[in-house]
Amino acid sequence: MSNPLVSKKWLLARMYEPHMVIADCRFQLGAPEAGRAAYAESHIPGAIYLDLESDLSAPVAEHGGRHPLPDPEVLAKRLSQVGISNDSVVVAYDDQGGMNASRLWMLLRWLGHDQVYIMDEGFSAWQQDGYPVTAEQQVVIPSSFQPALHDELIADVNYVRSAIGNPDVLLVDSRESPRYLGQTEPIDAKAGHIPSAINAFWKNNLDDTGKWAPEEQRRAGLSEVINALDAGLEVIVYCGSGVSACPNIVALHSLGYFNVRLYAGSWSDWISYPDNPVATGRE
Known part of the structure; x- marks a missing residue:
């Protein structure tokens, strides 16, 4: 599947498949805790949360910009912790027009993982259409992600x-x-x-x-x-x-x-x- 964009219905039909990992990437610039708080309140069942600044960026330094490229080994360790392996099919979503989900998509491809997609629209559209949501955070079984940098x-x-x-x-x-x-x-x-x-x-x-x-x-x-x-x-x-x-x-x-x-x-x-x-x- 070469198109990185998938529909809500596509995800709904596959969300409980064993290799599927759904990643909530909601984040608001200027309100860094808002995304995690929104996830804690309600998210797609089974989704894990990845934070733009603490998970998908390195600490800010003199150079590297406001969201520096993370260290690949540190990122791979974090992906492993949230259950993403080299065999996972990852679908990312946010509520910012796909901006933050696209960041995860890009980073995973940089680490050599091509089975990553972005849900069209965002969490609000998922919720408004009556698709399942939950506040429950399931226990995550750690996995092993081995990067192969591109x-x-x-x-x-x-x-x-x-x-x-x-x-x-x-x-x-x-x-x-x-x-x-x-x-x-x-x-x-x-x-x-x-x-x-x-x-x-x-x-x-x-x-x-x-x-x-x-x-x-x-x-x-x-x-x-x-x-x-x-x-x-x-x-x-x-x-x-x-x-x-x-x-x-x-x-x-x-x-x-x-x-x-x-x-x-x-x-x-x-x-x-x-x-x-x-x-x-x-x-």
């Missing part, structure tokens, strides 16, 4: 520096337009974008209800990126901290495009180096 899926700051102005590489900024243009910056210390990057806001992959949009809309929103990939270019996607870039990568995969790297540290890592150039306005 470093070709990740770009670091040096790789991105070499990509600026390279005609064989397209840099894609996934943030909303005012942040890309440098008109406003509500989170990070500097406004603007990496020179030569184009803008493709990640929420363009969603429809008005927050559900993943039909294929034609995803394709239209990423048309400039798709044209570059069709021409044989490599694509590097980034955002503010390496989280909201992931839905763009998911969307490209859902359309059959795989030659894409994540700049894991993203803008918040880029500006932690004073000599890195910053651009504003449209490219």
